[in-house]
Amino acid sequence: MNQIKTFLISAGIALISFSSMAQTKNEPEAYHKMIQGRSWKIVQKLNLPDSNVAHKVSDIVAAHYIDLNNIYTQRDSAKLSAALADSAVNKLHAPFLKQLSVYLNPAQVIQIKDGLTYGVLPVTYTAYLDMLPQLTEAQKKQIMIWLTEARERAMDAESSEKKHGWFKKYKGRINNYLSAAGIDMKKEGEAWQERIKARGKKS
Numbered sequence: 001m002n003q004i005k006t007f008l009i010s011a012g013i014a015l016i017s018f019s020s021m022a023q024t025k026n027e028p029e030a031y032h033k034m035i036q037g038r039s040w041k042i043v044q045k046l047n048l049p050d051s052n053v054a055h056k057v058s059d060i061v062a063a064h065y066i067d068l069n070n071i072y073t074q075r076d077s078a079k080l081s082a083a084l085a086d087s088a089v090n091k092l093h094a095p096f097l098k099q100l101s102v103y104l105n106p107a108q109v110i111q112i113k114d115g116l117t118y119g120v121l122p123v124t125y126t127a128y129l130d131m132l133p134q135l136t137e138a139q140k141k142q143i144m145i146w147l148t149e150a151r152e153r154a155m156d157a158e159s160s161e162k163k164h165g166w167f168k169k170y171k172g173r174i175n176n177y178l179s180a181a182g183i184d185m186k187k188e189g190e191a192w193q194e195r196i197k198a199r200g201k202k203s
Contacts, residue, residue, distance in 0.1 A: 035065045042115030046108050053103050060103075061112065064096045072158045089156050116155040120167050121147045128174070131192040132183065142177065146170045 039061035048054040068089060075085035100109050114121060128143055129135065135143075150170035154163040175185050 031069075032062075032066065035062050035069075038062075039065065042112060045115060046104070046111055048108075057100065057103050057112075060096070060099045061116075064092065067092055068156060068158065093152070093156055113151055113155050117151050117163055117167075118160075120154070120164070121151045124167065124171065132178070132188055134183075139178065139181065143174050146174050146177075 036058070039058045042061060043054050043058040046054070046057075048057070071080065071085050071088045071092075074080040075082060080088070097109060100112055104112070125144060125147055129140070147167070147170060150167045154166040157163040157166060179185055
C-alpha cells in the first residue's frame with residue numbers, strides 16, 4: 001500500500017473538515033450540529049452492539065470537542081491567557097478518557113483517540129516499519145512511545161494544523177534518534193519511495 005499517498009489523503013480530509021468547522025464556529029447551532037456529526041462518525045467505526053452506549057460515547061466525544069473550543073475561544077478573545085488555556089486543556093484530558101472508559105475497553109478508547117487524530121499514529125508507525133525493515137525491537141518500541149505521546153497531545157489540539165503539528169514535532173525527534181543510530185534517513189526514504197513505485201507497477 002502506498003503509505004505516503006494514504007497519509008496525504010488522510011491529512012487532506014482533515015484540513016478540509018476543519019476548514020468547514022472554522023466557518024461555523026461563529027454560529028453555535030451549526031457548530032454543535034457539525035460536532036455531533038463528526039463525533040458520531042468516529043464512534044460508528046467502533047461498531048458498538050448497544051446503540052444507547054454508542055450515543056452516550058458520541059455525546060462524550062462531542063462534549064469534549066465543545067469544551068476544548070470554549071477554552072480556545074476564550075484564549076483568542078483575550079479572556080484567558082495562553083498559559084491558563086493550556087492548563088485548562090490539560091485538565092480536560094484525564095477526565096475525558098475516564099468517561100470513555102466507563103463504556104469502552106482500552107482498545108476501543110485507542111480507536112477514539114485515533115479518530116480524533118485522523119489515524120495518523122497507525123499510518124505513521126506502519127510507514128516507519130515499511131521504510132526501515134532493519135529496525136530493532138527497541139527502536140520500534142521507542143518510535144511507538146513517541147508517536148503515542150504525539151497522539152495524546154494532538155487529540156486536544158485546536159485545529160487540524162495543530163494536530164498534525166504535534167506529529168511533525170515527534171517525527172522530527174524520531175528521525176534524529178534513528179539518524180544518531182547510524183541510519184541515513186534521506187537515503188532510506190528515497191529507497192523506500194522507489195520500492196513503493198515498484199509495487200505500484202506490479203499491481
